Amino acid sequence: MSLLEASEIVSGYGDIEILHGVSLSVGRGEMVAVIGPNGCGKSTLMKTIFGLLTPTGGRVTFKDTDITGMPPHEIVCQGLSYVPQADNTFLSLTVQENLAMGAFLRPDIYAVQAEMAYGLFPDLKARRNAKVSSLSGGQRQMVAMARALMLEPQLLLLDEPTAGLAPVFVEAVFAQIAHVNSQGIAVLMVEQNARLALEHAQRGYVLASGENRFTGESSALLANEEVARLYLGGAA
Amino acid sequence: MTVEAILSSGLLNYLVGFLIVASIYALFTLGLNVHFGDTGLINFGVAGFFAIGAYTAALVTKPLPTxxxxxxxxQAFGLDQxxxxxxIAAALVSGIIAVLIxxxxxxxxxxxxxxxTIGIAESIRLVFNNEQWLANGSKGLVGIPRPLYDLVPTAYYNYVYLGIVIIVLAVVAVLLERMIRSPWGRxxxxxxxxxVVAAAYGKNxxxxxxxxxxxxxxxMGIGGALYAHNAGTISPSVFEPVFGTFIVWVMLILGGSGNTKGVILGAFVFWAIxxxxxxxxxxxxxxxxxxxxxxxxxxxxxxxxxxxxxxxPKGILGEERFVSTLRPR
Amino acid sequence: MIALVVDGIILGSILSLGAVSLTLVYGIVRFANFAHGDLMAVGAYVAFFLVNTVFATLDIPIATFGPLSFGLPMLLALPLAMLMTAVVAVVVDRLVFRPMRARRYATVMFVIGSLAVAFAIRALVFIIWGPEFHFYTQALRPALKLPFDVRVKPDQIFILLACLAMVAGLYLFLQRSKIGQALRATADNPDLARISGINTEHMMIWTWAIGAALAATAGILLGIDSQIRPEMGWNLLLPLFAAAILGGIGNPYGALVGGMVIGIVQQVSTAFLLPTYKPAVAFVILILVLLIRPRGLFGSEQRGF
Known part of the structure; x- marks a missing residue:
């Protein structure tokens, strides 16, 4: 039984339809990557799953609860967390306050979760009282992920976690994601670094023009000639 | 009843007076439509341009008191023009104030x-209210001349003035409609x-x-001038924000912001309400x-x-879609 | 001149409180609320109603506190008026602005709506209390003589302290309390706040309630300092916005300084200009700021407090 099930999602901005019926599922503890060219609707899919956009068609269920059209602040209560691609931290708040906001709904578990987050991202502990605006890009990405982990989610949605990061940080971020996943937290990530993403994920979806194009085990996708040529920038 | 009796009857007189003021408000509404309806600019200081138009016209056409x-x-001056x-002076001075703001x-x-714009309207009102030398302070100006006053007997003069106002309104409306349908208006x-998109297309x-x-x-300045000549007397209290500004916004939104016919209709309908x-x-x-x-x-x-x-929000008539908008709503 | 500066500091502290609350609301609802001055008037008039109508018929001891011109009734009226004004603001939000948010209206529509609300409040004040000036008390209290020939009324010292206490209280609330932090988070990044589980509609209610309560206090203090009148809200609009923009709009700590500057300049200007020109003086400062430093003295290049 899958944890997240999105079926035939139709969504977009105003009159512009971006997704024309996309389906995907994520199992418990699984790591799934969504790849595809720019403008194929990857971010739109994430926003729609998380209730920031209301789909005009299709259904999203999480742990068999229908969360289609639910506002974001209710979706987080279900055990789903989301790290957007850009603007994913509160820049004018301190690191510690960012984590507190992540645990806004559960102040009772804040202390425990914050310790866990600092354990996962030791760099942040030293800078807990610094404003996020004074942090480096890589550190900000850690804050963003730490904030999303505060409510003990069962599934973490990551929208391009390595976008805009220097190459040295990209491997580190993937290692952190793998570490999070190893704690039993399922991960659904959208990535530009398609090859790296598939190498870390168990399964992958290739979107193109707002539709599912390829679906399968990561290894199968990496081995697929057409996927490699069109979306991975080279031969398998 | 004779024609004469009908023309001078109280009800008809009331109606003519009503139409004159409604037409003047229609001018303010047309001006605001250029700002907000066409360009999206929020002008909360209509009363300021109204006042500037009225006082300019009064001082330019009145002689100095003797x-x-x-x-x-x-009064600071009286040009007797x-x-x-x-x-024209009213329009020019209003335009200059608009550049400054x-x-x-x-x-x-x-x-x-x-x-x-609130600030400029308030400041203009304060200046006219306090500076006695400029335009007689809070007591205001009286005896503003009325155009073509000797053309007909005094009892019928309002018909003449209604004619003038309607001609001005028609000319302004046609010109604005043309401009807004031109590439400039688009x-x-x-x-x-x-x-942002407009700037990306290289527009300044x-x-x-x-x-x-x-x-x-x-x-708006022209509207203010017509108001002054109709009332014959103006004082700063005329240009309070509710009557000078807010009512024009109600007319604009009621008729349909962005629609020339609509906003004129809005002015007349609201003035009747x-x-x-x-x-x-x-x-x-x-x-x-x-x-x-x-x-x-x-x-x-x-x-x-x-x-x-x-x-x-689109008013009685709604907006005429004659250009494709860049971003679907 | 020193006397004018002292008066300016008192007026400035009231404007600071008004501008801080204006900019707090702006930071979260993201539009310029033209009804803010009229919320101050609501507070002032509700307090007037409580002190001079309700409490006057009850047997509340009119015991005054030392040299202050007001007593227990006013101290009781203050929190009640804050509460009432907060209720008014929240109800207005529910009736006018929340439906606009739900329909994803452009900012301009909120701004126009707020102007309508401002005039509607003023019309109600006129209808209920009439066009006359009102005073909270007719009692005159001797001014304290300070060095340099400066005279300060005891009330004015109370006003200054009350304003400082309110702003300090707001600071602590925003920094320390959970709701305060969530308000800052919402001002900083509303989408991320929602993703984090913050119900931003609740934050709107908190914002309006706090903003209106502080505005009410400022209105009452202004009433204690001078008098209350139906147009007070409208006349305050330019100084409030000038103060908020001078401090960098959306930046409450900047608004504090902005309010002080505007208050002092307004008072000192009365040495050269008619006092009725005070709103115009605020307007001139506003234009100068927009020309020279449109982001305000302290800038607000990013969102959030």
Whole structure:
């Protein structure tokens, strides 16, 4: 039984339809990557799953609860967390306050979760009282992920976690994601670094023009000639 | 009844007076439509341009007071010029004020223009209220000349003036309609829909906004001039924000912001509603509350605007779609 | 001149409180609320109603506190008026602005709506209390003589302290309390706040309630300092916006300084200009700021407090 099930999602901005019926599922503890060219609707899919956009068609269920059209602040209560691609931290708040906001709904578990987050991202502990605006890009990405982990989610949605990061940080971020996943937290990530993403994920979806194009085990996708040529920038 | 009796009957006189003022408000509404309807600029200082137009026209067309009158009327100057010169001067001075207010604000967020226009309108009113030497302070100016006054017997003069006002309104409306349908007007609409996209197409957004601000202000100035010649007397209290600014916004939104025919209709319809509420408050508000009676009408007007914004933001006629908007809503 | 500066500091502290609350609301609802001055008037008039109508008929001891011109009734009226004004603001939000948010209206529509609300409040004040000036008390209290020939009324010292206490209280609330932090988070990044589980509609209610309560206090203090009148809200609009923009709009700590500057300049200007020109003086400062430093003295290049 899958944890997240999105079926035939139709969504977009105003009159512009971006997704024309996309389906995907994520199992418990699984790591799934969504790849595809720019403008194929990857971010739109994430926003729609998380209730920031209301789909005009299709259904999203999480742990068999229908969360289609639910506002974001209710979706987080279900055990789903989301790290957007850009603007994913509160820049004018301190690191510690960012984590507190992540645990806004559960102040009772804040202390425990914050310790866990600092354990996962030791760099942040030293800078807990610094404003996020004074942090480096890589550190900000850690804050963003730490904030999303505060409510003990069962599934973490990551929208391009390595976008805009220097190459040295990209491997580190993937290692952190793998570490999070190893704690039993399922991960659904959208990535530009398609090859790296598939190498870390168990399964992958290739979107193109707002539709599912390829679906399968990561290894199968990496081995697929057409996927490699069109979306991975080279031969398998 | 003879023609003469009909023309001079009270009801008809009332109707003519009603149409004159409604037409003048239609001019203000047309000016505001250039600002907000076409370009998306928030001008909360219509009263300021109204006042500038009225005072400019009065000072340009009035002679300096002489004899007995000079003892209790002060004015900075009195040029004794013809009506048309006054109208043109009113438009020009309003336009200049618009340039001055536009330069510091039009590059910034839309709310800044709203605040600054309130400021200019209030400052203009304060200056006319306090500076006795300029235009007789709070007592205001009387005896503003009326164009073509000797053409017909005094009792029929209002018909002449109605004719003048309607001609001006028609000319302004046709010109504005042409401009807004021109490539220039399409740029304004594009700016209103999405400034960033308009700038990305290489348009100098600031210059276009400034031109729109000036054009609308000039139309308001003309309206102010026509008001002064109709009333014959003006004082700073005429240019209070509710009557000078807010009512014009209600007319604009009621008729359909962005639609030339709509906003003219809005001015006439709302002026009729407004006259109706006069009768209603006369009938229902006890005389003891007389000083508060106008505020019942204001409250009604404010409620109407909120209801329009919420339930019919496109107004009675809605907006004519003659350009494809850049961003679907 | 020193006397004018002292008066300016008192007026400035009231404007600071008004501008801080204006900019707090702006930071979260993201539009310039033209009804803010009229919320101050609501507070002032509700307090007037409580002190001079309700409490006057009850047997509340009119015991005054030392040299202050007001007593227990006013101290009781203050929190009640804050509460009432907060209720008014929240109800207005529910009736006018929340439906607009739900329909994803452009900012301009909110701004126009707020102007309608401002005039509607003023019309109601006129209808209920009439066009006359009102004073909270007719009692005159001797001014304290300070060095340099400066005279300060005891009330004015109370006003200054009350304003400082309110702003300090707001600071602590925003920094320390959970709701305060969530308000800052919402001002900083509303989408991320929602993703984090913050119900931003609740934050709107908190914002309006706090903003209106502080505005009410400022209105009452202004009433204690001078008098209350239906147009007070409208006349305050330019100084309030000038103060908020001078401090960098959306930046409450900047608004504090902005309010002080505007208050002092307004008072000192009365040495050269008619006092009725005070709103115009605020307007001139506003234009100068927009020309020279449109982001304000302290800038607000990013969102959030």
């Amino acid at each position: 004899g007995e009158l000079a003892r209790y009327t002060q 013809p009506f048309l010169v006054g109208i 536009g330069i510091p604000t039009l590059r910034l967020r839309e709310d800044y223009l709203a605040i600054a 740029v304004l609409r594009a700016i209103r829909e999405d400034e 957004v600031f210059a276009f906004k400034l031109q729109a601000l000036v054009l609308g202000a000039m139309v 407004w006259a109706g509420t006069q009768f209603a408050t006369d009938a229902f508000v006890p005389p003891a509350l007389n000083s508060r009676a106008p505020h019942f009408r204001f409250l009604l007007m404010e409620t109407l605007l909120v209801l329009m914004l919420l339930f019919r």
